[in-house]
Amino acid sequence: MPVAAQHHDISPAIPVSMRHHLRVVGSGIAAENTCERCALNAICVPEGLADSERQEFTSLIFQHKRLRAGETLFHAGEPFTHLYFVKTGSFKTVVLLDDGREQVTGFHFAGDALGIDAISSPSHPSEAVALADAHVCAIPFASLTRLSRRVEHLQSYVQRLLAREVVRDQGLMLLLGRMHAEERVAAFLMNLSSRFRARGYSAHEFTLSMAREDIGNYLGLTLETVSRCFSRLKNTGVLDVDNRRIRILNIETLQTAVGGMERATGRKTRTVGR
Amino acid sequence: MPVAAQHHDISPAIPVSMRHHLRVVGSGIAAENTCERCALNAICVPEGLADSERQEFTSLIFQHKRLRAGETLFHAGEPFTHLYFVKTGSFKTVVLLDDGREQVTGFHFAGDALGIDAISSPSHPSEAVALADAHVCAIPFASLTRLSRRVEHLQSYVQRLLAREVVRDQGLMLLLGRMHAEERVAAFLMNLSSRFRARGYSAHEFTLSMAREDIGNYLGLTLETVSRCFSRLKNTGVLDVDNRRIRILNIETLQTAVGGMERATGRKTRTVGR
DNA sequence: CGAAAACTTGATGGGGCTCAATGCTTGTGG
DNA sequence: CCACAAGCATTGAGCCCCATCAAGTTTTCG
Numbered sequence: 001m002p003v004a005a006q007h008h009d010i011s012p013a014i015p016v017s018m019r020h021h022l023r024v025v026g027s028g029i030a031a032e033n034t035c036e037r038c039a040l041n042a043i044c045v046p047e048g049l050a051d052s053e054r055q056e057f058t059s060l061i062f063q064h065k066r067l068r069a070g071e072t073l074f075h076a077g078e079p080f081t082h083l084y085f086v087k088t089g090s091f092k093t094v095v096l097l098d099d100g101r102e103q104v105t106g107f108h109f110a111g112d113a114l115g116i117d118a119i120s121s122p123s124h125p126s127e128a129v130a131l132a133d134a135h136v137c138a139i140p141f142a143s144l145t146r147l148s149r150r151v152e153h154l155q156s157y158v159q160r161l162l163a164r165e166v167v168r169d170q171g172l173m174l175l176l177g178r179m180h181a182e183e184r185v186a187a188f189l190m191n192l193s194s195r196f197r198a199r200g201y202s203a204h205e206f207t208l209s210m211a212r213e214d215i216g217n218y219l220g221l222t223l224e225t226v227s228r229c230f231s232r233l234k235n236t237g238v239l240d241v242d243n244r245r246i247r248i249l250n251i252e253t254l255q256t257a258v259g260g261m262e263r264a265t266g267r268k269t270r271t272v273g274r
Numbered sequence: 275m276p277v278a279a280q281h282h283d284i285s286p287a288i289p290v291s292m293r294h295h296l297r298v299v300g301s302g303i304a305a306e307n308t309c310e311r312c313a314l315n316a317i318c319v320p321e322g323l324a325d326s327e328r329q330e331f332t333s334l335i336f337q338h339k340r341l342r343a344g345e346t347l348f349h350a351g352e353p354f355t356h357l358y359f360v361k362t363g364s365f366k367t368v369v370l371l372d373d374g375r376e377q378v379t380g381f382h383f384a385g386d387a388l389g390i391d392a393i394s395s396p397s398h399p400s401e402a403v404a405l406a407d408a409h410v411c412a413i414p415f416a417s418l419t420r421l422s423r424r425v426e427h428l429q430s431y432v433q434r435l436l437a438r439e440v441v442r443d444q445g446l447m448l449l450l451g452r453m454h455a456e457e458r459v460a461a462f463l464m465n466l467s468s469r470f471r472a473r474g475y476s477a478h479e480f481t482l483s484m485a486r487e488d489i490g491n492y493l494g495l496t497l498e499t500v501s502r503c504f505s506r507l508k509n510t511g512v513l514d515v516d517n518r519r520i521r522i523l524n525i526e527t528l529q530t531a532v533g534g535m536e537r538a539t540g541r542k543t544r545t546v547g548r
Numbered sequence: 549c550g551a552a553a554a555c556t557t558g559a560t561g562g563g564g565c566t567c568a569a570t571g572c573t574t575g576t577g578g
Numbered sequence: 579c580c581a582c583a584a585g586c587a588t589t590g591a592g593c594c595c596c597a598t599c600a601a602g603t604t605t606t607c608g
Contacts, residue, residue: 095447101448103447116440117444145430156419158433159394162393162394163391164394166436169444170377173447173450174375177493177494178376220450
């Protein structure tokens with residue numbers, strides 16, 4: 001099975017121009033270290049390392065793991081051993097409540113780290129599920145910690161991963177606490193758009209790798225509400241939505257839809273912000 | 275002005291038996307280091323340090339700052355220089371949206387750290403406001419980083435602070451995304467209860483230091499809804515609420531009110547979780 | 549192809565927001 | 579010390595956004 005996107009691989013694959021860098025020897029686990037030639041090098045591998053240190057870092061990655069769509073990379077409560085980096089495909093992370101309720105806390109694409117929230121815990125507080133066939137690198141966290149005692153940059157690297165996660169979570173809290181349904185959906189799309197652009201994909205046209213239900217759960221809405229918001233944005237000419245294919249036709253309007261302007265319909269302006 | 279609680283200091287003060295440890299010389303900024311005799315020593319100061327290292331850590335605290343109720347410790351966007359620990363009083367932390375909307379992301383009491391979310395950022399992403407007259411210790415973060423290069427335990431200490439914050443945020447996301455109003459209020463009270471117990475105060479009886487509006491903002495509700503939930507819990511005999519004075523009469527019922535059981539009233543059971 | 553999953557769209561109702569009035573608490577100045 | 583103001587909290591009435599329920603349609607995949 002080739003690594004390149006299949007017809008049902010709806011995740012944002014690495015751009016064609018870069019794909020040859022990602023070839024993995026054999027199937028399943030690849031022993032060969034390919035970081036230096038990996039397209040994601042600049043994203044995963046910390047900056048400011050000396051060549052020897054950089055080599056030490058990349059040599060920590062001794063597992064390349066494959067997952068099929070729907071498979072779980074780690075479950076909540078499982079012992080925390082590795083930090084992961086998404087190479088291809090995409091993931092959702094989910095936290096669970098005792099009574100079975102779930103909250104999707106994030107979507108993760110090529111270059112994103114997985115398992116950050118387990119740092120300093122014995123076990124994973126959340127679980128990570130592949131949304132499409134995926135491929136990850138695994139770094140044993142104990143080794144990373146050991147190495148970071150000698151290599152100064154690595155210390156702040158882990159710190160930066162954690163801090164970025166805190167700020168990201170705060171943004172989601174703002175969304176969940178203070179935004180209306182349509183604002184949440186607009187914010188979600190803008191977020192995807194800028195992340196895809198940062199990875200060298202189109203910011204205006206992309207394919208969602210997650211179901212409406214996952215989006216709804218992430219945004220604190222139902223799948224029906226998400227679907228209706230998509231339709232409304234489509235009818236107002238902001239988006240073109242065809243199943244999971246998204247084309248942003250008017251990114252300025254979408255951006256203003258995030259902020260608190262009065263709604264497009266001439267309804268009474270709410271004092272916005274519950 | 276004495277450090278001990280005043281009649282309008284409605285924050286959970288350090289228990290009377292411990293107060294003499296907290297006396298600060300003069301007013302304003304105290305130069306003298308008092309960590310060794312501070313009641314919060316076990317909470318703020320990292321464990322597992324050698325005596326000399328512990329002394330180095332506490333010697334970093336060269337500022338003790340006082341704030342009156344309503345004053346801001348740091349604003350969003352301000353350069354990040356210090357990590358703070360609450361000695362007395364209480365704080366709320368708030369993140370801001372461009373259009374003026376705010377989200378309260380947490381309440382912080384004696385022993386809690388402030389400014390964690392600014393680590394690895396040039397500036398504070400959130401702001402911290404004193405809810406009552408307060409007193410904090412300030413640690414210059416650059417010095418802490420420098421020291422943590424030599425002292426191994428300090429490295430994981432900062433990491434643990436950050437990681438704890440991530441997990442805390444995930445809990446709030448679950449609350450904001452998946453819980454009903456009354457569940458949110460119950461969860462909020464249970465959270466306060468256990469934090470007060472951990473600090474040696476009563477878990478059943480305490481005084482809120484924040485307004486209904488702050489609680490509502492924190493929980494993604496309006497102040498009216500919070501007030502109504504309080505009243506309902508009072509009428510069902512779970513709580514005794516008198517303004518900001520809270521007495522938990524039936525902590526088991528309050529706990530079950532957090533999880534997803536059907537509502538107390540005989541209403542139709544919802545499939546819970548939007 | 550056929551079944552299951554995913555998505556869309558409509559109808560309906562309720563939880564919580566909005567608006568509004570009132571009571572209570574705290575702080576201030578005469 | 580009391581009156582007054584300002585802020586905070588409670589309570590009620592009305593209504594809207596979005597969850598729920600229910601088809602019907604499209605897509606996916608064995």
